[in-house]
Amino acid sequence: MPSRMMCDPGHGGVGLQTLRDWIPRFNAKGSAGLVDTKAPGQLFKLDGQQRQQFLQLVGEGPAAAIHGVVRWCLINLAQRLFEEHGLSTAKQTLNREMRTLRLRKVSARPQHHVQDPEPAEVFRETSPLVWQKLPGQGRQTPR
Numbered sequence: 001m002p003s004r005m006m007c008d009p010g011h012g013g014v015g016l017q018t019l020r021d022w023i024p025r026f027n028a029k030g031s032a033g034l035v036d037t038k039a040p041g042q043l044f045k046l047d048g049q050q051r052q053q054f055l056q057l058v059g060e061g062p063a064a065a066i067h068g069v070v071r072w073c074l075i076n077l078a079q080r081l082f083e084e085h086g087l088s089t090a091k092q093t094l095n096r097e098m099r100t101l102r103l104r105k106v107s108a109r110p111q112h113h114v115q116d117p118e119p120a121e122v123f124r125e126t127s128p129l130v131w132q133k134l135p136g137q138g139r140q141t142p143r
Contacts (some may be wrong), residue, residue: 044097045087051101054081058103074098 025033046054057080062069069076074091081087081094098104 042093044093044100045089046081046085046097050085053084055101055103058098 022034027033044051054077058072058077062072062076064070067076067080074094078089078091078094081089
């Protein structure tokens with residue numbers, strides 16, 4: 001009867017079903033299998049060939065006359081996936097998948113409409129490099 005006491009639902013705050021769930025995890029991975037991990041979430045629904053077509057579509061970029069846009073936004077790509085493959089996906093899921101494929105969102109650096117680029121370049125060339133320290137000027141540690 002001592003083994004039955006250890007499986008008692010009120011003993012140690014662990015229920016019998018929880019203990020039964022732990023046993024295969026412990027047998028498979030040892031004590032590391034008992035640590036809760038983040039759920040993987042829903043997988044992307046494109047197969048290999050569809051994924052290659054998607055990468056090619058993103059890599060070539062949109063044609064304004066055909067696609068009606070001058071650059072791809074997530075919502076436009078989600079619409080293309082629905083039109084071509086009948087796949088309805090959220091923008092967040094599509095963004096996560098694009099990051100998995102090592103694709104990043106590129107945005108232009110903002111520039112004021114009246115900014116003259118020539119003085120800015122002269123300033124960059126002639127400004128002193130204040131942030132570089134001379135050797136031996138590091139922080140002194142007290143002894």
